Structure formats: structure tokens, C-alpha cells
Amino acid sequence: MELYNRPAHELQRLLQRKDISCRELTESVLRRADAVDSSVCAYLTRLNDQALEQADAIDERIAAGEAITPFMGIPLALKDNLCTDGIETTCASRILKGFRPPYDATVVHKLRKTNAIFVGKTNLDEFAMGSSTENSAFFPTRNPWNTSTVPGGSSGGSTAAVAAGAAIAALGSDTGGSIRQPASFCGVVGMKPTYGRVSRYGLIAFASSLDQIGPITHDVTDCAHLLNVISGHDPMDSTSIDQPVPDYGAFLIPEVKGLRVGVPREFFAQGVEPPVADAVWKAIRLLEEKGAVVEECSTPCAEYGLPVYYIIAPAEASSNLARYDGVQYGHRTAEDVDVVGLYQKTRKEGFGHEVKHRIMLGTYALSSGYYDAYYLKASRVRTLIKQDFERAFQKHDVLICPTCPTVAFTLGEKTGDPLQMKLSDVCTIPVNIAGLPGISLPCGFHEGLPIGLQIIGKPLDEGTIFRTAYAYEQATEWHSQRAPL
Amino acid sequence: MFLTREQVERVALLARLELEERELEKSMGELNQILEHFERLEELNTEAIEPTSHAISMVNVLRDDRLKPSLPRDKVLANAPESVGGGFRVPRVVET
Numbered sequence: 001m002e003l004y005n006r007p008a009h010e011l012q013r014l015l016q017r018k019d020i021s022c023r024e025l026t027e028s029v030l031r032r033a034d035a036v037d038s039s040v041c042a043y044l045t046r047l048n049d050q051a052l053e054q055a056d057a058i059d060e061r062i063a064a065g066e067a068i069t070p071f072m073g074i075p076l077a078l079k080d081n082l083c084t085d086g087i088e089t090t091c092a093s094r095i096l097k098g099f100r101p102p103y104d105a106t107v108v109h110k111l112r113k114t115n116a117i118f119v120g121k122t123n124l125d126e127f128a129m130g131s132s133t134e135n136s137a138f139f140p141t142r143n144p145w146n147t148s149t150v151p152g153g154s155s156g157g158s159t160a161a162v163a164a165g166a167a168i169a170a171l172g173s174d175t176g177g178s179i180r181q182p183a184s185f186c187g188v189v190g191m192k193p194t195y196g197r198v199s200r201y202g203l204i205a206f207a208s209s210l211d212q213i214g215p216i217t218h219d220v221t222d223c224a225h226l227l228n229v230i231s232g233h234d235p236m237d238s239t240s241i242d243q244p245v246p247d248y249g250a251f252l253i254p255e256v257k258g259l260r261v262g263v264p265r266e267f268f269a270q271g272v273e274p275p276v277a278d279a280v281w282k283a284i285r286l287l288e289e290k291g292a293v294v295e296e297c298s299t300p301c302a303e304y305g306l307p308v309y310y311i312i313a314p315a316e317a318s319s320n321l322a323r324y325d326g327v328q329y330g331h332r333t334a335e336d337v338d339v340v341g342l343y344q345k346t347r348k349e350g351f352g353h354e355v356k357h358r359i360m361l362g363t364y365a366l367s368s369g370y371y372d373a374y375y376l377k378a379s380r381v382r383t384l385i386k387q388d389f390e391r392a393f394q395k396h397d398v399l400i401c402p403t404c405p406t407v408a409f410t411l412g413e414k415t416g417d418p419l420q421m422k423l424s425d426v427c428t429i430p431v432n433i434a435g436l437p438g439i440s441l442p443c444g445f446h447e448g449l450p451i452g453l454q455i456i457g458k459p460l461d462e463g464t465i466f467r468t469a470y471a472y473e474q475a476t477e478w479h480s481q482r483a484p485l
Numbered sequence: 486m487f488l489t490r491e492q493v494e495r496v497a498l499l500a501r502l503e504l505e506e507r508e509l510e511k512s513m514g515e516l517n518q519i520l521e522h523f524e525r526l527e528e529l530n531t532e533a534i535e536p537t538s539h540a541i542s543m544v545n546v547l548r549d550d551r552l553k554p555s556l557p558r559d560k561v562l563a564n565a566p567e568s569v570g571g572g573f574r575v576p577r578v579v580e581t
Contacts, residue, residue: 102560195540209539238546239539307523318500325501327573332566339576344503356502357515363500364488364516374523379536381526386537418515419522435540459541 003028004165005482007218008074009225011168015068022062022073026055026117029075033119033166036485041141042151042161044080045088046120051075054117061115070225070249072115077167079158080121081128082213083202084108091204092136093126095350096330105202106237107171107213107230114229119167122157126352127321128178128206130154131424134415135354142411143185144483145449149408152182152424158216159186163483169226170216175207176309177404177428179214180440184403184452187442187481189223189469190216192428194460195435196241198227199234207316208239210309210432219479220441220469224248227462243460251463254474257291261468262396264299267454270426272405279444279451280402283472287400290471297396299388304381305430306422311365311378312433318362324350357418386434393458398468402427403440403452427454437462441469442478450478487520488513 003011003025014020030048037043058073078084081091083101085108090096104112111118125135133141133156141156143149144164151160155172159179162170163186172179174192183190191214198213205211215226228249233242263284268277288294326332326346333345351359365374392399404424414421431438436456443453453472457465473479488496493513497504504512558571567574 099564102556102564235548239541239543241541301529304526304529307525310519311523322501326566327575328561329564330566337576339578340501342576343501347501348503351502353508353511356504356508357512359500359502360493360496360512361516361519364492364496367496367499374520376536377526377531378523379538380531380534381529382537382540383534384529384531386540419518433540 002165004032004168006168008071008168008222011074012068012070015062015073018062022055022058023052025073026051026075029119029165029167036144036164036166039142039147040144040160040164040166041139042122042157042164042166043077043120044090044092044123044138044157047087047118051117051119058115069114071111071229073117074168075117075119076111077119077122077158077161077170078108079124079155079170079172081124081173081204082108082171083204084121087121089121089204091127092124092138093350093352093355094137094331095324095347099329101202103202106199106234108202110230122161122170124157125154126355127204127317128154128173128175129317129354129358131177131181131421132414133157133182134411135352137352140411143408144485145187146408149410149449150185152185152408154178155216156182159183159188159190162186162188162216162218164485165482169218169222171213171230172216173203173211173213174432175210175313176432177425179216180403180428180438180452180454181425183216183440185408185450187450187478187483188216188218189220189439189441189479190214191223191227191439191462192431192437193227193231193462194241194437196239197437197460197462198230199232199237199240201234201236205320207313208320209316210313220466220473221252223439224252224466241460246463248463248466251466252470253467254471256287256468256471259287259292259398259468260396261287261292261294262297262392262399263294264302264392264399264401265296266299266302267401267427270303270405271423272402275446276402276405276407276451280400280453283443283453284400286475287468287472290475295396297392297399299392299430301381301384301388302430305385305433306426308378308381308385308433309429310361310422311374312382314358314362315365315375316362318359318366321355321359382433385430389434389436397464399456401454403454404428407446407449407451431456435459437465439465439469441473444478486517488516
């Protein structure tokens with residue numbers, strides 16, 4: 001297998017044995033990105049020169065006898081809503097075109113400390129609002145498995161980059177499924193950690209009570225190792241959890257005897273296509289054969305996740321996005337107007353349609369006289385959804401269901417029908433609403449397009465998710481397949 | 486129909502968004518569609534349910550009140566569309 005298509009833990013071994021140099025590896029990924037990105041369009045910004053400089057510096061350290069740690073010298077991609085010091089960060093929005101953050105996001109800082117190499121910044125739906133990466137203000141990204149289909153979203157640039165071999169791994173962010181759904185569509189592994197497990201400092205905010213950064217990788221081993229690197233309490237994010245982080249690598253054991261697996265039936269009802277349901281059930285049966293105890297269960301309120309999300313997320317977004325007013329950074333209107341006109345025209349020119357729509361919805365839901373009927377009602381139902389999961393986790397260690405009701409859809413197929421587009425997130429949204437960790441990993445194909453298996457865990461129990469996912473992965477071959485580009 | 490055209494205009498002003506006629510019509514349609522979808526929640530009796538604003542319950546997080554360096558001014562102002570005298574430049578907000 002070409003270097004650019006291999007998982008980081010294999011590359012780490014090759015680097016350690018000096019079978020390859022970091023420069024060779026980096027050049028392999030950069031050349032691959034050059035070759036495929038004109039058709040995949042995963043990257044908004046490429047960092048070739050810095051990447052090669054970093055690679056040479058790491059080769060010197062390896063030559064001097066330094067031990068290789070996970071992700072040292074590994075070429076990674078960053079979603080373009082993660083602040084990178086001095087490197088343009090746009091959120092795929094015209095309003096942030098040219099913005100060069102004065103600091104690194106905490107996760108970026110942690111990756112720099114671990115000596116990872118940055119290939120570039122990846123495309124997304126503008127401000128992470130969308131499920132197909134078609135809402136980027138610049139261009140849509142395409143799915144490496146079939147470039148007439150979408151990669152999913154909003155982290156579609158990151159998942160497409162990994163699936164295409166244009167990065168070994170990547171970071172994305174997940175507010176309602178934005179890591180797991182595109183991971184499912186692109187046939188890679190993607191995890192949304194427990195809310196608060198990973199610092200959000202320097203992640204450009206969309207919906208602060210739901211946003212979480214997570215890893216996107218070729219396999220479960222890389223996912224666990226990358227989560228090790230980015231997790232932990234951060235004084236700069238007061239919602240990050242101040243508890244010790246276990247070594248997730250220690251959970252990579254292909255052993256599920258006695259593991260209690262719940263199968264929430266509501267997650268199979270909502271428009272899940274039969275080939276998707278079949279592949280997920282096959283995966284569940286496989287775990288059962290390996291000793292897991294499988295039982296159907298019910299989370300009756302999860303089906304209200306979508307309407308709850310479409311009040312809470314825009315409400316928080318309308319507040320978070322008030323900062324884009326043409327004063328401190330980003331676009332400012334060229335028209336000569338008073339101060340309110342400056343805000344209105346700057347925002348009119350800078351935001352795309354979907355972003356404006358969600359700001360409008362959120363502003364209305366929070367406005368005087370409507371707050372109780374919308375935001376407060378949604379927050380109460382949020383409690384019910386959370387309680388459903390708490391009950392389910394009294395009897396089960398993990399819950400397993402599809403990541404998404406369908407495989408990747410065709411570009412343009414759902415852009416005219418916002419509700420259809422949102423249904424794509426129906427299985428992932430309740431997990432954000434309850435703040436739980438969830439992973440998506442490949443479990444089959446339908447018409448040449450990957451199907452994703454979702455495993456949901458208890459708060460801060462990413463470890464059991466990794467154990468379950470690893471046991472499944474080691475018994476199957478899906479993770480070693482690569483897109484036919 | 487939940488939102489009239491007048492209300493949509495009011496919300497746009499609150500949100501400091503200028504919408505063109507075409508956008509206003511489209512926005513009204515989409516907002517009404519979502520709010521209709523939201524009506525489903527009326528099936529649930531939530532009177533006795535406490536709202537959740539954060540999934541993981543937390544108490545206030547405080548830090549020591551100590552001076553520490555902040556971002557360098559020139560680096561911050563480098564992103565400003567217009568700056569003057571070490572500050573952000575905005576249109577006149579005070580009547581003379």
C-alpha cells in the first residue's frame with residue numbers, strides 16, 4: 001500500500017525503523033493531494049512549504065536518535081474552523097476571508113507539541129452549518145468514493161482528505177453529526193468525544209453547548225491515539241472537563257465477551273434504508289458471535305432530537321455569530337453607512353444563505369415573547385432525551401445503530417429541500433443533545449458507497465467505544481479498503 | 486403560518502441582517518417550515534421537566550484574579566478592516 005494510504009500507527013513503525021524518512025512520507029501525501037484535490041476539492045489552504053520544513057526538522061531528530069511518539073511526523077489536515085496562528089482560517093465563509101488568527105486553538109497547539117505535520121486547512125459547510133459541504137462559500141467538496149456524490153458534512157473536507165490519501169488523519173468538529181456523518185459517507189473512522197473531553201478553545205463557535213472537536217482516521221487504533229493527543233482539561237475552556245484522561249490505546253483489545261450492547265429501535269425507524277440497516281445488523285450479530293450480549297432497547301424521545309436541535313443550535317449560533325460585524329476582523333462593507341448600516345450590510349455581504357437562515361431562526365426563538373415557547377421548550381425536551389439515554393445505559397454498556405440513514409447522496413440532490421438534508425443527521429443529533437461520545441466506523445458498502453456503524457457510549461466512556469469498535473474492526477476488512485481514485 | 490412578513494422584517498433588524506426581497510420571501514417560507522416541524526414537541530408534556538442548557542452539569546468555573554499577558558495589540562489589529570491610533574475604527578456613533 002502507498003505510504004499516503006496507510007494508517008499513522010504503521011507509519012510510526014516505519015519511521016522508527018528508518019525504513020522511510022519523514023520527508024518521503026510528507027512528499028507522498030503532498031503529491032497525492034496535488035493529484036487528487038482538483039477532483040475532490042478537500043482543501044481550502046495548503047501548507048506545502050511549512051510541511052516539508054517540519055518534515056526535515058523531524059528527520060534530523062530521528063537521525064539524532066529521538067524516539068518516535070504517536071503522530072510525530074504524521075501529515076494531518078485541520079478543519080478550517082480551527083484557529084491556526086498566522087494561517088488563514090475562514091470557516092468557509094466570505095465574512096472571514098483573509099482572517100489570520102493571532103493564536104492557535106488548543107488542539108492545534110497540542111498537535112504542534114506532538115510534532116505532527118499540517119498539510120492544510122479543509123473545506124466545510126459555512127460555519128459548520130450543513131450536512132454535505134455544499135454550503136461552503138468557496139466550492140463544494142466531493143466524495144472520493146464517487147465524485148458525483150457529497151462527502152457529507154460539515155467536516156466533509158477533512159473526511160474526504162483522509163479517504164483520498166490527501167492526509168493520514170484529520171481533525172473535525174461535530175455539533176449535530178458533523179464528524180460522524182461525513183466519516184460514514186467517506187468510509188473512514190470519526191469520533192465525537194464526550195462534551196468537554198476536548199478543549200474548544202480556538203474552535204470558531206457554532207453552537208457552544210453542542211460543539212466538540214474529534215479525530216478522523218483510517219482505523220480505530222489511530223482514532224484512539226489521536227484522541228489521546230487532543231484530550232484533556234484546558235483552563236482556556238471553562239466547559240472542558242477537569243478529570244484525568246485514560247490511555248485510550250489500552251482499550252484496543254479485540255474482546256467483547258459479556259459486553260452489553262443495546263440496539264435502540266427508534267434509530268432504525270427514521271427513513272433508514274434497508275441496505276444500511278442490514279449492514280448494521282450484520283455488525284451487531286458479529287459482535288454477538290464474539291460474546292457480546294445484544295438486546296433491543298428504546299429511547300422514545302430521541303426522535304424529537306431533530307426539532308430540538310433546530311431550535312437550540314440556531315439560538316446559540318445567532319448569539320455566537322453576532323461578533324461578525326465588520327469591526328474587529330473579517331469582511332467589512334465598502335459602503336459609506338452609519339454604524340447599524342455597517343453591521344447590516346457587512347453581514348448581508350459576508351454570510352451565505354444557510355447561515356443567515358439559522359441566524360434568523362435563532363434570533364426569533366430567543367426574542368422577547370417567544371423564548372418560552374421555543375428555546376425553553378426545546379431545553380426541556382433536551383432533558384427528556386438525556387434521561388432516555390441514562391436509562392438505556394443502566395442496562396447497556398454501548399448502544400449501536402446506523403450513523404446515517406443512507407449512504408452518500410448526489411451533489412445538488414438535497415440542496416433544494418432543507419428538511420430532507422437535515423434528516424441525514426437524525427441518528428447523530430441526539431448524541432450531541434445528550435453530550436455523549438459516539439464513533440462512526442465503516443461496516444459495509446451499498447452501490448460502491450460506504451456505510452457507517454455508530455457506537456454510542458456513556459459520558460467519558462470513550463474507552464468502551466474503542467474496545468467495541470476495535471473488536472469489530474479486527475474481525476472485518478472494511479477499514480483496509482481505499483477509495484478507487 | 487407562524488411568521489408574518491412584518492415579523493420576519495423585525496427579526497432581520499434584530500439580527501442586524503439586511504435581506505433582499507427575494508431572501509425575505511425565502512426566509513419566511515423556511516422559517517415557517519421549521520417552526521411547523523417544531524410543533525411536534527407539543528406532543529410531549531414538559532411542564533414538570535427541568536430544562537437542560539448544558540449536557541454535562543457544571544458549576545461556575547473561576548480563576549485567580551491575576552494579571553497575565555494578553556495578545557499583542559498589533560497582532561490583533563492586523564485583522565481589523567480599519568484601525569486608527571491603536572484601536573478599531575468604526576463610523577461615528579456619538580452625535581456632535
